Amino acid sequence: MIRVKWPLRYGFSLIEFFAVSTIVGILAAIVVPRVVIDESLGKEKIRDHYAAAIDVAVKRYHAEHGTWPTAMADLANDPEFFPDGLPLNPVTGQPFVLNEETGQAQ
Numbered sequence: 001m002i003r004v005k006w007p008l009r010y011g012f013s014l015i016e017f018f019a020v021s022t023i024v025g026i027l028a029a030i031v032v033p034r035v036v037i038d039e040s041l042g043k044e045k046i047r048d049h050y051a052a053a054i055d056v057a058v059k060r061y062h063a064e065h066g067t068w069p070t071a072m073a074d075l076a077n078d079p080e081f082f083p084d085g086l087p088l089n090p091v092t093g094q095p096f097v098l099n100e101e102t103g104q105a106q
Contacts, residue, residue: 043090050087054096054105057081072098072105 012020054075061069061081072095075081089096096105 040091046090050089051096051105054086054098055103058098058103058105068103069098070100072096 054072057075058069061075061078069075072086076086086095088094098104099106
């Protein structure tokens, strides 16, 4: 019986390459939108949490001082309220602004 030696293959065939790249593309199409949406949703939830914390600090300021704060600087200058400084809005990257009519952070 004669044995035929096949030449050794070094690398991938074109069909194998296309199959793998198609699978990677499908996985990326599924995973990437979920990660991007989750990140923006997370930033919105953190923004809401920070705004609620500032609203509580505004009410506490009113209870302690008898007047409503006129600006965020009133809270920022008192280390009892935010010892690490006022948080920034994670969605916009800007500081929160105190609405003068409602007294809530925006």
